[in-house]
Amino acid sequence: MTEERDTGSGAPAGTGRRRTRRLPWRTALAAAGGLAMLLAFPGWSLPPLAVLGPAALALAVRGQRARSGAWLGLVCGLAFFVPLLSWTGIYVGAFPWLALAVSQALFLALLGAAGAAVSGLRLWPLWTAALWVADEALRGRLPLGGFPWGRLGLSQTDGAFLSLAAYGGVPLVSFAVALTRTPLAAALLALARVRRAAGGGATRGPALRTAAALVAAVLAVPLLGALAWTPLPGPSLTAGGPTRTVAVIQGDVPEAGLEFNARRRAVLDNHVQQTVQLAAAVAAGDQAQPDLVVWPENSSDIDPYRNADAARQISRAAEAIGAPILVGAVVEGPGRYLSNTGIVWDPETGPGDTYVKRHPVPLAEYVPARGFFRFFSDKVDLVRRDFAHGTEVGVLDVGGAPVGDVICFEVVYDSLVADTVRAGAGMLVVQTNNATFGYTDESEQQLAASRLRAVEFGRTVVVAATSGISAVVAPDGSLARRSELFTPAVFVEDVAQRDSTTVAERLGAAPEWVLTALGAGAVLAVAAPALRRRQRARRAAR
Structure with missing residues (x-):
């Protein structure tokens, strides 16, 4: 996959036919990401797979136009929310269940579009992880007070990530899961470049170093979570106060x-x-x-x-x-x-x-x-x-x-x-x-x-x-x-x-607001120059 981008919407260089030919495998990858997230949640209870789900979506939208990212996010959201929320229709039929699932999947469509837009920026794993928090904050409030079910953090009932709830609540846990998966996606891309490199050590060396650094980043977040357990209360019900x-x-x-x-x-x-x-x-x-x-x-x-x-x-x-x-x-x-x-x-x-x-x-x-x-x-x-x-x-x-x-x-x-x-x-x-x-x-x-x-x-x-x-x-x-x-x-x-x-x-809601601002700022960093270029082009065309 090329990392070159045009000067307009942030799409990779190449023809529309090439993008269309690539979309089916990206769609399948996005759907697989949604299913991986599903398996992380209770009922299947495989929390480590929460990392693989967003990683798949990150790879799918990497280098795509925003509208393609929206489609891929929607596919991921449907693969996740339709089975996750199936309990809502158990006695009232399919329509309320599917309406709720689709409404929640639309938020992931927005996330996919934003993730595609910022995927060409430096430190894109950080910005896309922050966008996950921003997306969850939005759907936890809108419409009608929101429905914050199925947030990434709520899948982490065991393991290192759970400890982070004591430092930043569910938003920080979601961010940690997303921040782990985006370096994983970036590491896979770097390894792909190593395979394609034909110039020997001079070409392969930087790509290998990049991949190694990203793998270290993947391991760093759960390691930090494991260390974060140290000062926290243990399993005792009776410690810490009068009983x-x-x-x-x-x-x-x-x-x-x-x-x-x-x-x-x-x-x-x-x-x-x-x-x-x-x-x-x-x-x-x-x-x-x-x-x-x-x-x-x-x-x-x-x-x-x-x-x-x-x-x-x-x-x-x-x-x-x-x-x-x-x-x-x-x-x-x-x-x-x-x-x-x-x-x-x-x-x-x-x-x-x-x-x-x-x-x-x-x-x-x-x-x-x-x-x-x-x-x-x-x-x-x-x-x-x-x-x-x-x-x-x-x-x-x-x-x-x-x-x-x-x-x-x-x-x-x-x-x-x-x-x-x-x-x-x-x-x-x-x-x-x-x-x-x-x-x-x-x-x-x-x-x-x-x-x-x-x-x-x-x-x-x-x-x-x-x-x-x-x-x-x-x-x-x-x-x-x-x-x-x-x-x-x-x-x-x-x-x-x-x-x-x-x-x-x-801290209250401060971590959520800070991370949301980071994600929104990254989108603005892409959107503002693109808007100025379009305005200049329109003036030149006159």
């Missing part, structure tokens, strides 16, 4: 699917029953007495403020276990809305502090522009009433523990989790309901985000799910306990309430 004994209840549901809670009382009864059984085990000396109990999202879809029977059942469970319960409830109001709410239910005083989910899921918990979206699919009418957006950060005192509550998909939104830790959370709790996604990889993918958050903030993360996967995640991201899907489970663990701060917490 509280936490019980996690996974009561299970009568059936998987959108109608998981058609028998709402059965779901509530399951969680009450598991809690009462735990109380019996505590009385028998088989389990430790918990200081607090965590139930999942949707554990009571009967509003306990309005339904006296539901309130009695929750009180019965709290009185039996002798500890407050963090209940996941659907509550009427405000006004015509519903509220996805975590309620602290005390055994003596009943309901107390609450947290209302701040980021309900668009088209799942509320439908903006309902008439417009109904034109594409009547499935939007499955959302009969919209959920309200909460306004308060979810730090709750539950049994003397400052619990940071985030609900379901909120765990993938950086700012929502960061706000909770800064507000004083000594541990994080993710209340979630995964029954609507059946036996798919959604639960594993969501759990991966919880593991990144544990390392990012040096906190134990407790995940309570109606039907799985519930888990207790240590501050180093390892799993101390985990459940299986659609199986009742109860965990009791001593958990330290930590108040330490990580570098990532102190």
Whole structure:
């Protein structure tokens, strides 16, 4: 592949026919890159392949025009997002799933165009790695609050890259993965030049030195990540602060699917029953007495403020276990809305502090522009009433523990989790309901985000799910306990309430903004001269 570029769009020298002839193998390479990224994510769980995926896209777009790069990025995005997000259509059909997957793939099309544009610059591996972060930042915010699922960093649940979450959050992990793959792509290009060189040592020597330097760069990033583990917390749940004994209840549901809670009382009864059984085990000396109990999202879809029977059942469970319960409830109001709410239910005083989910899921918990979206699919009418957006950060005192509550998909939104830790959370709790996604990889993918958050903030993360996967995640991201899907489970663990701060917490979104600015600056460095040349050409033509 030649590195010569014309003075216009940054395409390699040569005829359009030559570029067309090369596009099929580039397209295949981009698709292979998307599949490699897919295999890195939970469900397949091969994190090292995350490096190979973006490397394939970097090679595919190298030296191409921006429009060709956009096509290659789209192909890569479709190969990645269509299977990754297949769980979104498990009960609602193919259209919502494919619409979401295509919308996310379009962001990779933008990345492909930008990557092609900057691929002729010096230090292009650095600029293209920064562009990955910029692209993920954009799709994590737009449209409708964004959908930051499937970011490169969220694939790294094990290994050296995971430690970097403590220094710059998920964006820094994504950058490290991308920065490793782009020198890998550049090293392959340098080795290709060595093979083509016909002039002996004088020609091959510089190319070999370049390839060796790039290989060293490939190894340097994971080595740095391995060293970064040294000052971080280990797998202990009890080190770093005063402990509280936490019980996690996974009561299970009568059936998987959108109608998981058609028998709402059965779901509530399951969680009450598991809690009462735990109380019996505590009385028998088989389990430790918990200081607090965590139930999942949707554990009571009967509003306990309005339904006296539901309130009695929750009180019965709290009185039996002798500890407050963090209940996941659907509550009427405000006004015509519903509220996805975590309620602290005390055994003596009943309901107390609450947290209302701040980021309900668009088209799942509320439908903006309902008439417009109904034109594409009547499935939007499955959302009969919209959920309200909460306004308060979810730090709750539950049994003397400052619990940071985030609900379901909120765990993938950086700012929502960061706000909770800064507000004083000594541990994080993710209340979630995964029954609507059946036996798919959604639960594993969501759990991966919880593991990144544990390392990012040096906190134990407790995940309570109606039907799985519930888990207790240590501050180093390892799993101390985990459940299986659609199986009742109860965990009791001593958990330290930590108040330490990580570098990532102190820096906040700064690493993401700095890396985004680097990537955007590289694009401007290419676009501005090209625009000036075109303006001069137009004036000359007059």
